[in-house]
Amino acid sequence: MSDLVLGMDVGGTSSRAVIADLDGRILGRGTAGGGNPTSRGVGPAMTAIGAAIEAALAGGAEGPIDRARLRANVIGAAGFGATDAYAALATMWHELGVPGEPVLVGDVEVAFASGSDAxxxxxxxxxxxxxxxxxxxxxxxxxxxxxxxxxxxxxxxxxxxxxxxxxxxxxxxxxxxxxxxxxxxxxxxxxxxxxxxxxxxxxxxxxxxxxxxxxxxxxxxxxxxxxxxxxxxxxxxxxxxxxxxxxxxxxxxxxxxxxxxxxxxxxxxxxxxxxxxxxxxxxxxxxxxxxTGSGAGGAAWLAARNLGIDLPASVHAALTRS
CATH class of the missing domain: 3.30.420.40 (ATPase, nucleotide binding domain)
Structure with a gap:
């Protein structure tokens, strides 16, 4: 079974997640409410982020996704300056049974990655x-x-x-x-x-x-x-x-x-x-x-790149297509 990556674009009005393989195929998508812990509050933000991940893990035509196949993740988000926000994210992550630790980057980095593989x-x-x-x-x-x-x-x-x-x-x-x-x-x-x-x-x-x-x-x-x-x-x-x-x-x-x-x-x-x-x-x-293209796709591209695998531009195009 191939390795998978999880990408998320978390904003003040919506949280979007995708799960993809390293050929650029999107196997699961999830959307929920705003996940910015500063504007929404830590509790509601974590609820939204968790709901988007769970929806993506439900998969599509091929059925639910095996969490054990997730090799890397990137979550692009703003508003995590509060000292307890990341700790709450990590707790929610482990409760969902997602491997590893959540990798948090700024929404600007994800936005750039959604538009270019440079x-x-x-x-x-x-x-x-x-x-x-x-x-x-x-x-x-x-x-x-x-x-x-x-x-x-x-x-x-x-x-x-x-x-x-x-x-x-x-x-x-x-x-x-x-x-x-x-x-x-x-x-x-x-x-x-x-x-x-x-x-x-x-x-x-x-x-x-x-x-x-x-x-x-x-x-x-x-x-x-x-x-x-x-x-x-x-x-x-x-x-x-x-x-x-x-x-x-x-x-x-x-x-x-x-x-x-x-x-x-x-x-x-x-x-x-x-x-x-x-x-x-x-x-x-x-x-x-x-x-810019799909922010969640851009985050998935960053997650795939973090695995150290040299991926073709076609994979970036497939992941970030809006």
């Missing part, structure tokens, strides 16, 4: 937050930004939302520009279509009543306004691209690896992703751009 390169992520990191010899190197909504996350969803509100409240707003109307509708339920006057107090009150991270939801309005021809939204996206590439420049060393992996919802299918890609290629023409 040992060296950089990753730039723009979703709710924004961060860039170097990968050196297969391990996490210097990081830039990722400082959260109060101190950083330039060019992120939070940043886009904040800039959209600021633009809406600027004097001399163009009433024909759709951005202000979308922002006002989201925050206050009131349309501004064709109106010069903005209810400044209502918008400010609604904005400050939100949890700061929820300002990232307004990023969708920026994207929608840009698609509707908004000049203001286009300017915000252009500025966000500049901010993100500046963040990347803080850690990217092309001579150490020309691969740049782009991750996060804002870089996957919107014009912001196109702008960032154009800026990167203009600044570093030899760059090879990749996009």
């Amino acid at each position: 040992l060296d390169g950089s990753i730039l992520i723009a979703g709710t937050g924004g961060v860039a990191a170097a990968i050196i010899g297969g391990t996490l190197g210097p990081m830039a930004d990722g400082l959260g909504w109060m101190l950083g996350d330039h060019g992120s969803g939070y940043w886009l939302g904040r800039e959209a509100i600021r633009r809406t409240l600027q004097p001399g707003r163009d009433p024909a520009d759709p951005l202000g109307d979308l922002v006002s509708q989201r925050l206050t339920g009131t349309s501004l279509t064709g109106e010069w006057v903005v209810d400044r107090l209502a918008i400010l009150t609604a904005a400050y009543a939100l949890e700061p991270v929820r300002l990232s939801e307004i990023a969708a309005d920026v994207v929608a306004a840009d698609e509707a021809g908004s000049r203001q939204a286009g300017e915000i996206l252009a500025s966000a691209a500049d901010e993100l590439v500046t963040t990347l420049a803080g850690i990217h060393r092309p001579d150490d690896g020309p691969v740049v992996v782009l991750g996060g919802g804002l870089l996957s299918s919107t014009r912001l992703g196109e702008l960032v890609a154009d800026h990167i290629l203009a600044r570093w023409p030899r760059t090879t751009l990749r996009h």
Whole structure:
């Protein structure tokens, strides 16, 4: 019977697990709720991670998976800074009867591995937050930004939302520009279509009543306004691209690896992703751009690589296919 590996991508909203053989075949998959112990609490996080592993161990058409065949694992997760979080993970691991000890790495490392099988390169992520990191010899190197909504996350969803509100409240707003109307509708339920006057107090009150991270939801309005021809939204996206590439420049060393992996919802299918890609290629023409794939598959690839086996690129492609 062939050896198997377990990979997990654990986030604040979902925990995903895959079990695969060394030919890249996925034999089991599992999905459960958020497993970040900082945002969810240690107990609920461990329950979610355990549920995802158990679902993956249930296997598929070939039936349940023999735990004894698991030779390696990697769990990509954030939020394990609490001193009791890893101990709880290890306890849950042994209760499930999974061999060995859980191997925990950062979610950024798993994200890079989901997009490239290279040992060296950089990753730039723009979703709710924004961060860039170097990968050196297969391990996490210097990081830039990722400082959260109060101190950083330039060019992120939070940043886009904040800039959209600021633009809406600027004097001399163009009433024909759709951005202000979308922002006002989201925050206050009131349309501004064709109106010069903005209810400044209502918008400010609604904005400050939100949890700061929820300002990232307004990023969708920026994207929608840009698609509707908004000049203001286009300017915000252009500025966000500049901010993100500046963040990347803080850690990217092309001579150490020309691969740049782009991750996060804002870089996957919107014009912001196109702008960032154009800026990167203009600044570093030899760059090879990749996009993140399956995070759990990327973790499984890292687990397989930790076995010291020289695996072909086709296995990486099979594991990380979204």
